[in-house]
Amino acid sequence: MQFPDLYRFPKGHPPSPYNHPVSVTDYSQAAGDVELLFQDFISDHVEPERIKRVLAGTRKGEATLPSELALLAVGWLEADGFEVGEVPGTVLDRLLANRDRVISDGTRGLHRCELCSPNQPLPHFQWRDQRYNIVGHGHYLIQYRDAVYMVPELLPHYLLEHRYRPPAEFVLAVVEGKFLQVADLVVDWVREWPIGHDAG
Numbered sequence: 675m676q677f678p679d680l681y682r683f684p685k686g687h688p689p690s691p692y693n694h695p696v697s698v699t700d701y702s703q704a705a706g707d708v709e710l711l712f713q714d715f716i717s718d719h720v721e722p723e724r725i726k727r728v729l730a731g732t733r734k735g736e737a738t739l740p741s742e743l744a745l746l747a748v749g750w751l752e753a754d755g756f757e758v759g760e761v762p763g764t765v766l767d768r769l770l771a772n773r774d775r776v777i778s779d780g781t782r783g784l785h786r787c788e789l790c791s792p793n794q795p796l797p798h799f800q801w802r803d804q805r806y807n808i809v810g811h812g813h814y815l816i817q818y819r820d821a822v823y824m825v826p827e828l829l830p831h832y833l834l835e836h837r838y839r840p841p842a843e844f845v846l847a848v849v850e851g852k853f854l855q856v857a858d859l860v861v862d863w864v865r866e867w868p869i870g871h872d873a874g
């Protein structure tokens with residue numbers, strides 16, 4: 675994935691670096707204890723009947739940005755030639771404090787750092803006495819006024835390890851803006867589980 679900084683996506687582009695919609699699942703109306711189901715699913719065989727019973731009421735949807743917002747790319751680095759320099763520490767503080775707002779790309783692949791060695795897993799890094807391990811399968815959406823900056827989950831790594839300096843307007847957005855989560859997006863609920871799903 676490579677986009678020039680401040681590249682403006684066409685109107686209606688999904689809030690994802692890919693062309694496919696951002697898929698969301700709402701378990702809040704599920705009939706049973708979904709968390710327990712998933713725990714058991716990892717450790718044990720789970721009867722299909724139980725899955726069907728517990729997940730009844732679960733909704734699946736596709737998320738888009740509210741139409742008044744513009745989507746811009748920042749930090750999609752794949753090769754040398756980007757700006758380097760100092761970035762206020764607050765930027766890293768804010769990115770790392772909002773890791774629970776990273777939006778999943780909905781793919782199984784992981785982004786690796788093309789600037790390090792592309793075949794290696796991403797190294798851990800340290801920031802203010804804490805160790806971080808970023809897996810890189812999603813992105814942040816950061817809103818400031820009517821702009822939403824889409825940045826890779828690997829951005830803290832680019833800032834710390836490669837001294838990448840993002841555009842000033844983005845730095846302002848991180849400090850003053852809002853980290854969007856799925857609840858801030860417009861979701862078109864397309865189906866309810868298990869409709870369209872042959873659960874037997």
Ligand SMILES: [Zn+2]
Pocket residue numbers: 787788789790791831835836
């Ligand atoms: Zn790297």
